[in-house]
Amino acid sequence: MTIYPVETGNFKLDGGAMFGVVPKSIWNKTNPADSNNMIDIAARCLLIEDGDKLILIDNGMGNKQSEKFFGYYYQWGNHSLDGSLANLGFHRNDITDVFLTHLHFDHCGGSIQWNKDKTGYEPAFKNARFWTNKNHWEWATKPNAREKASFLKENLWPMHESGQLNFVQSNDTLYLQKSELGFGILFVDGHTEKMMLPKLNYKGKTIVFTADLIPTVGHIPLPYVMGYDTRPLLTLDEKAKFLNNAVENNWLLFFEHDAHNQLCTLKQTEKGVRLDELFSFDEIFKSQ
Template sequence: MKIYPIMAGNFKLDGGAMFGVVPKTLWNKTNPADENNLIDIAARCMLIEDGKRLILIDTGMGNKQSEKFFGYYSLWGDDSIDKSLAAHGFHRDDVTDVFMTHLHFDHCGGSVQWNKDRTGYEPAFKNAKFWSNDNHWDWATKPNAREKASFLAENILPMQESGQLEFIARPQGDFLKNSELGFSIFFADGHTEKMMIPQIEYHGKTICFMADLLPTAGHLPLPYVMGYDTRPLLTLPEKAKFLTEAADKNYYLWLEHDAHNQIITVEHTEKGVRVKEILKCSDIL
């Protein structure tokens, strides 16, 4: 098995929205805001090469939305999925599986693209299966008013219409060991219904792709919960359970949205679970 970081683009989000009820005087220390109160955000996806399978975890925003839409998110840098795949010797047509932690636009928008004459949409990975789970799919395709702006039909429905959509079998509890894709999955409901957090065993290490359970290293304190979370009082125990285990077992936490910290390990302290070590992907891959 080999793992590669795939950078799908960088953007900015309102720091207050990213940290909920936490005062700016606190979160600005770890995630400094610009003059518009925006903080740097990454879309650090993961590519797993395992035998004949090439599995991409999350796909970023993509590039099919309008200029007005992207204007809300202050795109920066020149990263893209295609450039990042090519840097590792791959093309999007090589991808066999696209695993989506959840279907918010900044995690799955790159899964779908315009067709050739821009009259409709098609999967951006023509040879891949697209993986979600049935609970989350129902939640995303019949969105509540709070999340409607994050679940965009053009990002989601073409995967099903193409016949390439598959569902991960869910466990009785919140943890699925050894899924169809060869890694385990922690299911979390605080951010959105049945978000999936992959845990990959890699050369004696457990690498956890944190998605929006832990957006950045600055979100480690338990009350530091995004304003975007639909059930913040569920996020609290989910974070506590996951981070306690991560500290006990020395997990490597892959930070999808942290533009400046790629991977961290954590440890128990008097203040709770905090950063133990900050690493680059190249340090462990």
């Protein structure tokens, strides 16, 4: 198995929304805001090459939305999904599986593209199976008013209509030891219904893809919960269990949304679980 980080593009989001009830005077120290109160955000994915499988975990916003839509998110930098794949020697058509932590547009928008004459939409990965879970699919396709703007029909239904949509066979527990794709999954419900966090064993270490449970390094302290979360008190409980497990088991946290940090370890302190060390992916794994 070989794992690669994949940068799909950076954007900006409102810092207050990203940190909920935490005052700006505190979160601004770790995630400095610009004059519009916007902070740097990444859409960083993982690519897993494992035998005849090439699995992409999440895929960013994509590029099919309108200029007005992208105007809300202040895209910056030169990263793109196609460019990042090409730098690794791959193409979209090589992808066998697309695993989606959840179906908010900034995690799954790259799954779907315009067709050639822009009269409709089609899967952007023509040879891939798309993976979600049944509970989350039902939640996303019948959205509540709070999340409706994040679950875009054009990102969802083409997966189903193409016959490429698959559901992870989950169970009643919050942890699936091993999924159909060969890695474990942690299920969490505070951000949205049944978000899935991949848990990967790689070169003697355990990597957990934190998705929106812990978006950036600045979100490690327990009360630092996004305003986007649908069940913030549940997120608190889920984060507490997750952080304690991460410390006890020496997990590496892989950040999807931290534009400046890829991986970290944690430590237990008098104030609770806190950041220990920061690493790039290459610093840990390139020489192994």
